[in-house]
Amino acid sequence: MLKFVVSIILCALAARDSFGDQDFRLPSNTAPISYDLQFYPIFNGANSTFTGVAKITFKAFTSDKIIVLNQKDLTVNTVLVTDITTQKNQTISQTINKPDYEQYEIYLNSAYIKGRNYLLTITYGGQIRNDLTGLYMSSYKEGNQTKWLAVTQFEGPYARRAFPCYDEPSFKSYFNITVVKPKNMIALSNMPIRKTEPGPTNTTEVVYFEQTSLMATYLAAIFVGEFLPSKNGSDLTVYTHKDYIDQTQYITEIAPKHLHALEQYTGIPYMLPKMDLLAIPDFYFGAMENWGMNTYRESYLLLNDDAKTKNKMRATLVVQHEFTHQWFGDLVTCSWWDYTWLNEGFAAYFQYFATKMVNPNWRLDELFVIDQHQKALAYDQTPRHPITTSVSTTDDISDVFDTITYNKAASVLRMLKYLVNENIFRASLQSYLNINKEMSVSPEDLFVAFDSTLADNSTEFGNDLTVYEFMTNWTTQSGYPVLNIVKNQTSFSIVQPVSPFFVNAADGVNKSGAWHVGLTFTTELSKNFNYFSPSAWTNKLSSTTVIPAPRNLTGWYIFNIQSTGFYRVNYDADNWDSLTRQLNNNPADIHVLNRAQLIDDSFALAKAGQLNYSVALSLSNYLKNETDAIPWYSAMNSLSYLLERMPRSQDGYGNFKTHISTLAGIIYKRFRGLVSQGNTEFHVLSFWDTFATWACSLDDVDCTADMLNYFNKWQTGEKIPADIKDAAFCVGVKNSNDSSVFDKMFDVFTTTKTISEKFSAQAALACSTNKTQLNQYLYHIFDGPNGPIKLSDFDSVVTAVSKTPIGLDVLYEFLSTNLNKILNEVLDGENIVTFIYSTLAEKVTSDGQIEKIKYLKDNTTIPASVKKSFDKSYKQVNQNLVWFNAFSPEISQWSFVNKDAPTTVSPAPTTPPTSPASTAHPAPSTPPATTIKPKRSSATSNTHSSLIILLLTVFTVLFIKYTT
Known part of the structure; x- marks a missing residue:
């Protein structure tokens, strides 16, 4: 086991070293093996405090005299460093708190020995926060009485606000958590309770939890309060306070099915012995995937019989999002926040497609295009960061939880699924998860899993590309292309401009980019909206691609079947006219997702000055006959x-x-x-x-x-x-x-x-x-x-x-x-x-x-x-x-x-x-064995009107913190 732990740490440190020596990053001279943490909250309303003990077993990877941890707003009382081999305490020369970097430095008189394990014991205290981060206070009314609770929110850099730690996702460790609580309250954490003992006073108890699996600090969690449990004969429990306990039935009944959906899809059983879902009165994010103890806004979890249908659908999607994280994020974790999309992109993807496994009639594959794909296109048509971004400060960590990391990443994953097919997509993800269990990863680990699966199946990706080359092209440059398509007598000419598609022309100055695009299209002659293998590819090195057009084609044509590709399409005037006539005469001849695409693309192109608004408005006039x-x-x-x-x-x-x-x-x-x-x-x-x-x-x-x-x-x-x-x-x-x-x-x-x-x-x-x-x-x-x-x-x-x-x-x-x-x-x-x-x-x-x-x-x-x-x-x-x-x-x-x-x-x-076009050409059914966490959104993250954001609360957004 120790050898395995060391291999995990070495992998994490290798990932750490690839980022350079930014001052706010921790050095690689030591790394944690396990934490023994004790939290003792002392409730006093909004002025509550806590004391803590952090015992960190760490390994020395160099001989050095300095240990650097993360901590913020904590008062450190004592520090002790013990050589585990000799049981001798090391002499500490000084400690330095560096608040600007949220770090705490411990200097020893003599160097620790490379390869040896040490125990770092820190006693400390602090305020239970009221800003909804770290260990924070929340409250609710029960009659005329205010009830208080303490709960944690550690993602992204907030674990350091509750205990000194190596607060970077690559430093995965085991956690043994202990909570001292009032007798009238319950305590919850990631794992089940191991034992309970009398506390330091007559009114307290000490609760010891089982040891966790290897996980990142941001996934550790505790709760102390007067919540009640709601179970449904499974290891899944929903918790809320007394007044709302009757609103847990819906989630209690459906949640086990959604956890099982991911077990089916991944082929990996859920890893922990229990799953708790907590409805928190004050919560910035939509929800949080703490392993084994998910936390939610009340509105995303509590639903009585009189709840709105869209709220039930939204709650279901959010629960599925957090459940997805138990595999994508908790079991396999991004090695640094540059790669947050490896967590959030998959969660945003599966919140629709895994939920569809449980609720096949909810039309979630189509709603994904509206709520994820089109929203991401709109957000990314002004300059943004790429999917794989560069996080340089602690503030950047919070900023990266946005529409790019959630919606665009999910949309690009959907594009990849259609390019390789569902069977290869699923097998590749199963391989990725199995190879990297309890590890921290970079995008290369994901892409290699796809290329290996393709090789094992003697399948080519296409255009002489590997998945690594294709996905790197899409994840490391910002924006996306618009393809301008003109039909000549016997061919289509597809032009990809040298700059990304921006709605503001000034944004395109000095911006350049080129994308590998697998081209799919259909015409008035064939009306085949279900063939997703590319007919051709754009050439990244050339702005123009010419492909044959069907003979005798005089009517309309549509590129990007069912909006599977993450790009926009513009046509010449004749084709826009033909498409408008078709929509007015019989819209059902065009697939419902391409009807939505024509509206979305035409108005975005008009906003960018690349199409007359009269064209977009005239096309949208067909809506008087649109029944979908x-x-x-x-x-x-x-x-x-x-x-x-x-x-x-x-x-x-x-x-x-x-x-x-x-x-x-x-x-x-x-x-x-x-x-x-x-x-x-x-x-x-x-x-x-x-x-x-x-x-x-x-x-x-x-x-x-x-x-x-x-x-x-x-x-x-x-x-x-x-x-x-x-x-x-x-x-x-x-x-x-x-x-x-x-x-x-x-x-x-x-x-x-x-x-x-x-x-x-x-x-x-x-x-x-x-x-x-x-x-x-x-x-x-x-x-x-x-x-x-x-x-x-x-x-x-x-x-x-x-x-x-x-x-x-x-x-x-x-x-x-x-x-x-x-x-x-x-x-x-x-x-x-x-x-x-x-x-x-x-x-x-x-x-x-x-x-x-x-x-x-x-x-x-x-x-x-x-x-x-x-x-x-x-x-x-x-x-x-x-x-x-x-x-x-x-x-x-x-x-x-x-x-x-x-x-x-x-x-x-x-x-x-439904779309008659869909009925005429049914999409391939999902194989029986085949089978979203919105963070707080940024104030400036949505280019759509805020009215429609409210109307589209069928789904979350992300949050986004921005935010996903």
Whole structure:
């Protein structure tokens, strides 16, 4: 066993050495073998503290006199270094705390001996934090009593805030964890309890947990609180507090199936003896994959019978995301944060495709294209970091949890799956996991597994490429290409520009890139949307590729079948016209994912000035006959961006909004018809929710009347469907002049025990048209940890308030009046003010609004770091003005010409909407044996409108921390 441990450490150190000697990285002279940790939380409300003992067994890889660990904000009391062989203590000359590098240096009088093991014992203490990192406090109300709990969040560089450690993912170790807890509370950790003993006082107990498998520090976890368990005859347990324990049934029933899905797919049984899922009241991330003890936001785990369908779907996806990490991230771990995508990309991929194994009717392979693939394309069409990035500071670690690391990485993995086929993809991943169990890895380890599997199956990847060459091409350069395709008499000419596709031409200056692209296409003659083997490849060394075109082809053609490739496609005018005619005449002849692709690509190309907006808008007009929801999601994203930008146009905005409102009303009524006919399938109810919210936000008459009717019934105590509460609550608050309606909704927000209803009420409060009410709503951020708005939810509140012009005015007044108060009195105040400002900069349109936020930005009294962020966000204002001046006249003209055009509406389908093209050419079925964790998102990480982000809460995002 020791030999195996040493091999693990040597592998980790080799990975460490490849990064150079950045000051914030730990040296490679020592490495941990195991930790014995004791945590003793002392509860005193928001001022709770803890003491700790960290016993670290480490191996010396050189003869040196210095030991360097990570630690932040801890008070070290004693340090002892013992030679395990001789049991003699080493004399310590000095210790130095280096807060700028979050390091702690221990200097010895005589050098430790290379190859020998030592025991480092540190006693220390600290504050139980209130910023949702490290070991932190959270609270909830039980009646009138505030209940406190302590829980950990260690990813990325936050374990060092709870114990001195080698806080880098390559330093995998065994953990023996002990917790001293009050007798009235429970303690949980990664492993089951080994034994419990009396504590140091009459009111405490000491809980000893079993030793963990080899794992990184960021995966260690503890919880101390008064939670109750909910089991379902398995080793999986859901924990929450007493008031919510009846909302655990859904997850308790479905979670074992989703854990088993990964066992089936990987061929590797789940490694630990138990799995706990904890619903935490205050949680920045969407969820966290601590091995054996996953933690979640309450809204992602707690669901009663009256929960919205989209919340159930979202919770299922998030649970599957965290379960995927038990293999991709926990068992096999990225060796450094440059490679975070090896953890998050797979989790974002399998949260859809493993969930599909359990729920094959949820259409998750198609929804993946909308929520992951198209979102990543939109995010990456402004300059970003590559998938494999460069992390240089501790701040960079947090920043890397973004749409690139989650969505783009998942989309590129999907592209790889289609290029090698599902069987090779699965076999390669099984090989990767088995070879690298309990190890830390780099992307090369993954790519080699694919190339080895291809070789074992006597299969070529294509274009004389290895998977290593292909994937390195896609993971180490940022951006993606647009392929410009022109049909000649007998051939297609495919041109790949020398620079990535950017929506802002200035972004492309001095940027270059070339990608290996496997070309797939079909035509009006064949309509084969299920053949994924490339017909040809672009040549990375040449901008133009010429391939034969089918004889006698006079109609349309489509490249990038089912959007399997991560790139955009532009055509000549004749083909865009042909495609538009086909969509208007019979959209079902084109696969549903390619219909969504045509909408998404055309509007992105128009935004970049590479296609006339009139082409994209005319193409999207076919939606009046579109019965499938998938292309509508693409349309919502694209059209809502234009709707946010067009209020500056006094002449064109009215016609354009009317056009979009008419379209939204069409799809709303179709899904209303499906539901009224008794269709209760998951995706149908979820789509009904989304389209009702969209149509009512655009003041569609039928939607508004329906939702007012539902709201009035709810007001009288009648039960209404949970799936329209988002829309009904919003319409009810928006259309009421009675302050009692707002007050009642606020009471629902603060008192309901139904998590789903709570967030419907939270969003509805932002629909008020009363500035005083909106201002009062925002002011609850000052109520502190026990206030109605949790710190982790404030971004959602700001986004919801920003949806209306009145809301934007209120947000500006709130920020300008309270900027210093927020910075000085609110936890995470700087992130809050910068998020509000970035939201304003993205959405303001009038000269008056722009002048106000410019004045605020130029205020000389704001802190330098805040000023820097404001300046960066304000660039979006200038980019929006450039866009408006360039494109609004064309959009206004198109809207005027088409404002009186008759709208032909197809009747509501009587069955769940599917693509007839899919039926005609069924996709290959998944083999029976074959079988997402969103981190906090960045304030500037989404190029789509925030309205549609809310509408697309069927899925998470990532989080992203940005964030995945």
